[in-house]
Amino acid sequence: MAPTTMKHIKITKKIISQHGITDAEYTKIMEILGREPNITELGIFSVMWSEHCSYKNSKKVLKLFPTDGKGVLVKAGEENAGCIDIGDGLAIVFKIESHNHPSAIEPFQGAATGVGGILRDIFTMGARPIMCVDSLRFGSLDNVRVKRLFKGVVEGIAHYGNCMGIPTVGGEVYFDDSYEGNPLVNVMGLGIIKKEDLIKGKASGIGNPVFYVGAATGKDGLGGASFASRDLTEASHEDRPAVQVGDPFLEKLLLEACLELNEKKLILGMQDLGAAGLTCSTCETASRGETGITIDISKVPRRDSNMNPYEVMLSESQERMLLIVEKGNEQQVEDVLNKWDLHAVQIGTVTEGHQMKVYDGDELVADIPADVLADSAPVYTREEKKPAYLKDANNLDIKKIKEPQDCNKILKQLLDDPSIASKRWVYQQYDHMVRTNTIFLPGHDAALVRLKGTNKAVAVSTDCNSLYCYLNPYEGGKIAIAEAARNVACSGARPIAFTNCLNFGNPMNPERFWQLKKCVEGMAEAARALTTPCTGGNVSLYNESPQASIYPTPTVGMVGILDDVDCRIPSFFTNKNDLIFLIGQTKNEIGGSQYLSLIHGLKKGPISHLDITVEATLQKFLVEAAQKKVLASAHDISDGGFAVALAECSFLHGIGAEIDVARLKNGIRTDALLFGESQSRVIVSVSPTAESRFLKLINSYGLPVSKIGTSGGQSIIINDYINIAVTELYTIYEEAIPRRVRV
Numbered sequence: 001m002a003p004t005t006m007k008h009i010k011i012t013k014k015i016i017s018q019h020g021i022t023d024a025e026y027t028k029i030m031e032i033l034g035r036e037p038n039i040t041e042l043g044i045f046s047v048m049w050s051e052h053c054s055y056k057n058s059k060k061v062l063k064l065f066p067t068d069g070k071g072v073l074v075k076a077g078e079e080n081a082g083c084i085d086i087g088d089g090l091a092i093v094f095k096i097e098s099h100n101h102p103s104a105i106e107p108f109q110g111a112a113t114g115v116g117g118i119l120r121d122i123f124t125m126g127a128r129p130i131m132c133v134d135s136l137r138f139g140s141l142d143n144v145r146v147k148r149l150f151k152g153v154v155e156g157i158a159h160y161g162n163c164m165g166i167p168t169v170g171g172e173v174y175f176d177d178s179y180e181g182n183p184l185v186n187v188m189g190l191g192i193i194k195k196e197d198l199i200k201g202k203a204s205g206i207g208n209p210v211f212y213v214g215a216a217t218g219k220d221g222l223g224g225a226s227f228a229s230r231d232l233t234e235a236s237h238e239d240r241p242a243v244q245v246g247d248p249f250l251e252k253l254l255l256e257a258c259l260e261l262n263e264k265k266l267i268l269g270m271q272d273l274g275a276a277g278l279t280c281s282t283c284e285t286a287s288r289g290e291t292g293i294t295i296d297i298s299k300v301p302r303r304d305s306n307m308n309p310y311e312v313m314l315s316e317s318q319e320r321m322l323l324i325v326e327k328g329n330e331q332q333v334e335d336v337l338n339k340w341d342l343h344a345v346q347i348g349t350v351t352e353g354h355q356m357k358v359y360d361g362d363e364l365v366a367d368i369p370a371d372v373l374a375d376s377a378p379v380y381t382r383e384e385k386k387p388a389y390l391k392d393a394n395n396l397d398i399k400k401i402k403e404p405q406d407c408n409k410i411l412k413q414l415l416d417d418p419s420i421a422s423k424r425w426v427y428q429q430y431d432h433m434v435r436t437n438t439i440f441l442p443g444h445d446a447a448l449v450r451l452k453g454t455n456k457a458v459a460v461s462t463d464c465n466s467l468y469c470y471l472n473p474y475e476g477g478k479i480a481i482a483e484a485a486r487n488v489a490c491s492g493a494r495p496i497a498f499t500n501c502l503n504f505g506n507p508m509n510p511e512r513f514w515q516l517k518k519c520v521e522g523m524a525e526a527a528r529a530l531t532t533p534c535t536g537g538n539v540s541l542y543n544e545s546p547q548a549s550i551y552p553t554p555t556v557g558m559v560g561i562l563d564d565v566d567c568r569i570p571s572f573f574t575n576k577n578d579l580i581f582l583i584g585q586t587k588n589e590i591g592g593s594q595y596l597s598l599i600h601g602l603k604k605g606p607i608s609h610l611d612i613t614v615e616a617t618l619q620k621f622l623v624e625a626a627q628k629k630v631l632a633s634a635h636d637i638s639d640g641g642f643a644v645a646l647a648e649c650s651f652l653h654g655i656g657a658e659i660d661v662a663r664l665k666n667g668i669r670t671d672a673l674l675f676g677e678s679q680s681r682v683i684v685s686v687s688p689t690a691e692s693r694f695l696k697l698i699n700s701y702g703l704p705v706s707k708i709g710t711s712g713g714q715s716i717i718i719n720d721y722i723n724i725a726v727t728e729l730y731t732i733y734e735e736a737i738p739r740r741v742r743v
Contacts, residue, residue, distance in 0.1 A: 009039040019046035025378055032372055040310045040358070041366045044373065047276040047314055048283065051541050054377035057507040058539045061517050064524045069497065069533035073198065080121040080201055080272065082535020083193075084497050086561050090451070091195050092458060093127035096135075096188035096499045096557040098540035102244070103185040107152025108159070111185050113246040115160040116318050118189040120272035123255050124321065126199040126262040127191030130437060131449050132161055134171035134187045135462040135501070135555045136426075139180025141418055141740040146175075149183050151741065157187065158429040163248035164255070168430035169438050170447030171462050175418045178466070181545025186501040186538075188462060188557040192451055199262050201271035203285035203293050203324050203350045208268065210282075210295060210348035213337055214254050214320040217277075218303035220245045222314055250319045257340035258321060266333050269324035279313045279373075281322040282348075283356045287374035289324075294357040295348030297365070309365040313358065324350065384517055385510035393471055394605040396591050401600060403670050407643070407721040410599055410675065412732055414640045415647060417598055421736030422651075443652070444571040445487040445636055448562065457568065459493035459560040461485075465639070466551035471592050471605035473515045473552055477522025479607075479679060482615045483638060484558035485530050489619040490634040490682060492569040492626030493560030495530060500537040500556050505549030507541050515552040516541075523554060529612040530619065532558065567626045571635045572652035573685050576712035578632050580657055581694075583618065584681030585704045586642070586664055588672045594639045595675035610679040614703075618680050621701045625684075630694040633685040641675040645683055647716050650726045651733065659709035659718045674721060685711055 009015075016026050019042055029037055029045050037045065051057055067076045073091055074083035081095035099114030115132060122129045134157060139146040161168045166189075203210070261267050269289070271281040278297070286293040297312045307315075325333050330346065337344035351357075356373065358366035404410050414420055427442035439457060440448035446461040463484035469476030485495040500523070505512035527534060537557070543550045562568060590596050592607035625631050637645040642661075650656050661673060672678075686694045698705050717723045 011036055011039065011042060016042070019043065020050060021046055025049060028378065032369065040313060041368060043310045043314050044279045044366055044368060047279055048373045049377040051539065053276050053280060055539055056377050057380050057382055057541065058502070058516065059379050060381060061520050064520050065534035066524060066528050067533050069531060071496065072533055072535065076534050076536040080124050082497065082499060083125065083198060084535065085195065086456065088454060089195055091193050091198065092190055092559065093122050093125050093193055094188065094190040094499055094557070094559055095121050095536055096186055096501045096555065097121070097538040098501050098503060099185045099187065100182065100503065100540050100543055103153055104183055107149045108156040109245055111153040111156030112160040113244040113318050114185055114187045115157055116246045116248065116251050117274050118187045119164065119166060119251065120274065122189045122191040123258055124201060124270050124272045126197045126259065127193035128259060129166050129189050129191040130435065131190050131447065131460065132166055132168045132187060133447055133460050133462050133557065134168065135464070136171070136173045137179040137184035137553060138175050139177055141175060143180060146180060147741060153183065153185055154426050154429055160246055160248045162431045164252050165434050167432045167434045167438055169432045169449060170442050170460065173423050173426055174466065176466070176551065178548060178551045181547035182543045182550050184503050184543065184550065184553060186503070186555045188460070188499065190458065190460060190559065197262060199267070199270050201285050201288060202269040203289040203291050204268055205326065206291065206350055206352050208327050208350045209325045209330055209346045210293060210350065211323040211325055211333060212300055212320070212345045212347045213323055213342055215247060215250055215317055216301040216303045216343065217312055217315045218317045219307065219311055219315060220317055222311060222316070244316050244318050246318045253340045253342055254319055254321060257337055257342055261323070261333060261336050266325065266329045266336070267323050268326050271322045273320035273322060275316065277314060277316045283370040283373040285322065285324060286356055286370035289350070292351035292353040292355045293348060293370060294351050296359045296361065298361040299345050299347045301343045301345060309358065309360050313366065382507050382513040383510040384514040386514055387511040396604045396606065398588065398590060401590065407670070407674055408724055410595065411643050411647065411722055411724065413598060414594060414644050414675065415729055415733045416736045417594060418737050418740065420594060420640045420644060422734045423737070424734060425737045425741060439565065439568060440491060440570070444491065446491040446493065448491050448568060450565055455564055457493070457562040457565040459488045459491045459562060460557065461487035462555060462557050463487060464553055464555045466553040467597065467603060468592050468607045469519055469552040469554060472607050473518035474522040475607055475610060477519035477554055478526040478610050478612060480554055480556045481523050481526035481530065482610055482612065482679065483636065484556040485532060485619055486615070486636045488558050488560035489622040490569060490571065490636050491562070492567050492623065493562040494623045495532050495558055495560045495619065497533050497535050498527065498556050498558045499535055500554055502539045503543050503550060503553040503555060504541050505544045512549060519552055519554045526612050529616050567629060569626050569631050569634045572633055573649050573655040573657065573711040574632050574653060575687065576655055578685040578687055578711045579691055579707060580659065580709045580711060581684050581686060582681065582706050582708050583684060583698065583703055585678065586668055586673055586676065586681065587678045588668050589676045589678050590672050593641065593675060593677045595641060595671060608677055608679050615680045617701050618682065618703060621698060621703060622682070625697060628693065628697065630686065630690045630697060631684050632687055635683050637681040637683060638677060641677050643674040643718065643722060647729050649683055650716060651730050654726055655711050656713040656715045656726045657709055657711050658713060661708060661719055664706060670721065674718065
């Protein structure tokens with residue numbers, strides 16, 4: 001018998017379309033149910049079959065990623081986050097997700113609840129979150145609206161993380177016109193857990209009770225998953241109810257209560273109520289447990305008494321969890337939750353079969369196979385087409401580009417570019433020292449956080465050069481993985497795995513889908529070569545506004561392990577009179593560089609080619625060099641090229657450098673030498689007493705290396721090209737963003 005609720009709402013073609021359901025999908029729904037759905041069931045299918053929850057347009061592409069590897073305990077797609085064994089009975093749990101659309105509409109709450117959501121993904125698996133990092137993209141800071149979005153997003157991230165007592169320890173911020181109508185807010189969380197305490201989001205044990213815990217359900221967040229699965233338009237501000245409202249203090253209580261319940265072995269499964277709310281948490285836990293689940297939503301605590309079943313099931317109110325409790329433990333569970341002043345309501349039970357049955361009191365309001373909802377959404381193969389713009393975008397005659405006459409001026413301009421400049425204005429709002437585990441503060445190549453009770457540390461870097469991905473998606477995807485891993489290796493840590501957030505435009509556009517597939521193909525190639533499996537992440541499509549689509553932005557969150565924290569390598573010169581070496585080969589390349597874009601106004605390729613075999617060798621060298629303590633510092637060369645990287649090396653301690661690059665010139669253009677972005681290059685400093693050991697080690701790897709100068713003095717001097725005081729460069733670097741934000 002069909003559920004009887006809300007019969008007065010007739011399912012019309014218009015209503016079906018408003019729910020993002022195609023005619024073919026609606027036909028499939030009727031085949032599954034053997035009847036027409038009611039409005040609540042239609043809403044349930046719409047969110048579970050949205051791109052945000054089902055990955056129906058991207059699932060085939062995602063299968064290109066390598067997911068097996070040493071220490072992988074939870075593979076991509078199996079649970080809320082990935083999990084890697086790091087030895088000594090410990091594991092790390094981590095994931096990156098997006099909150100792009102909500103942040104475009106309501107930047108503070110959109111970003112804040114993005115932090116809350118990713119933290120729940122971590123502790124729902126029993127892990128204690130110990131850090132967050134982020135990756136943010138905005139339009140030009142000359143735009144008043146962009147400035148408002150930027151301030152709001154940073155305030156939102158700071159508010160939630162600071163209140164939770166979780167340090168935000170690093171990340172990246174880029175500014176480009178392609179993000180003007182659609183900013184990107186990607187947040188990554190990482191937690192630590194004893195392997196035996198790992199808990200799954202699974203409904204097991206027929207007859208076991210299902211508990212709802214946390215905040216009361218409201219109308220905020222309605223349709224968030226479907227909202228994130230369509231383009232932004234001029235009218236998207238009317239979707240403001242789709243943006244959730246967060247309460248970090250309540251989430252802190254929820255975190256501690258859930259971890260206590262797990263430590264006491266009082267629960268069998270745990271799932272946060274994130275995208276699609278009660279709908280997703282119930283059907284996913286049942287599907288993973290190969291069981292059914294029955295709930296009574298009349299028992300769900302509500303902030304608004306005037307809520308219908310559709311709204312209760314689709315609400316994305318924050319700070320809520322679903323617990324599967326072993327029968328007999330109910331009172332103990334309630335006692336723990338009451339101790340933390342949390343709602344503890346038994347709303348259902350685990351049942352035989354595979355049905356998700358939703359009652360509102362005595363009325364059956366939804367009756368759908370849980371496994372079909374969670375795992376059997378339609379999967380599409382979208383049309384792909386190489387974009388027409390690429391022909392012109394990669395047509396660059398480097399000989400027609402005038403070589404620079406004033407390299408001092410260009411270096412200052414690059415350091416004043418908000419995408420390159422110091423992000424101190426951002427991270428000074430974050431409490432990045434809370435919990436006292438942070439070793440490398442924001443500004444290093446990678447964040448480095450100590451694992452208390454051990455001598456280990458975790459290194460994390462988020463990275464993606466979206467202009468590269470626009471000009472050459474395949475090569476750009478490779479570089480995104482390689483650079484994130486290189487940043488981790490420069491800290492001395494061994495890259496072990498990555499999570500990713502694939503931010504792209506509308507997949508129905510063949511050119512946008514081609515970008516997505518090519519980026520993933522490149523990422524997968526690099527990941528295999530570096531033996532860093534993908535542990536999951538998030539796909540965020542439909543990042544388009546009336547202005548344009550964003551640049552393809554496959555953000556990578558790379559994680560590494562440093563077995564001995566005393567072997568860490570800082571990114572900055574630490575001593576005067578150390579020897580400075582350039583590792584890697586500089587080529588006659590300026591395509592896709594910040595220099596070409598900023599100084600010549602050309603966003604053109606071809607971009608630098610990445611030899612992934614060379615990259616893998618470089619990273620292995622860096623890890624071994626850290627273990628043998630032959631490096632005083634290491635900093636990779638990326639945006640802005642060699643001169644920018646050299647200046648950055650000087651900033652923390654104010655130690656300058658005198659450099660001779662004459663031997664590197666050898667037919668290389670001056671701008672390519674100083675500002676080009678050739679791949680797999682690192683600036684390292686070495687104590688004179690360690691020089692012979694350093695050279696012996698690097699020569700054993702067969703990597704190109706050149707001694708180019710010494711650290712010391714108060715200026716950055718590069719032959720006759722550049723001679724500027726460190727203090728002058730540092731002031732430009734530090735003031736670039738605050739100066740624009742203040743105006």
